[in-house]
Amino acid sequence: QVQLVESGGGLVQAGGSLRLSCAASGSTFSIHRMAWYRQAPGKERELVATIGSGGNTYYVGSAEGRFTISRDNAKNTLVLELTNPKPEDTGVDYCAGGNDNRMDYWGKETRVTVSS
DSSP states (O other): OEEEEEEOOEEEETTSEEEEEEEEEESGGGOOEEEEEEEOTTSOEEEEEEEETTOOEEEOGGGTTTEEEEEETTTTEEEEEEESOOGGGOEEEEEEEEOSSOEEEEOOOEEEEEEO
C-alpha cells in the first residue's frame, strides 16, 4: 500500500505563485508515474500534469508553460509549482500515483483558491 499526503494549498492571488507538495510513504517502489489532478467547482476531476519515474513530464492544456511538475524519488516527494495562477485554477487538487495505465493511489486533497 501507498499513502499520499498533499500540502501547500491555500489562497493565492492571480499572477502569484504557489507550491503544492505530496509526500509518499509505504510501498513507493510500486509507483512509476505520479500526477496531479484538479476538480474545479461543479466539474469533474481532470488531469493537470504527470511525471514518470525517469522524469518525463506531460501537461494538459493551460498548465503547459505555467505549471511545473517535479519529483524527488529519493525523498518520495512530488511537487507542483503553480506560476501565474488564474482564477480558473481554483479547485481541489489531488496527488496520485500508479503506472502508465492507471492511478492506483490517491491523496485526500489540498484546496487551491486563486483570487482575481
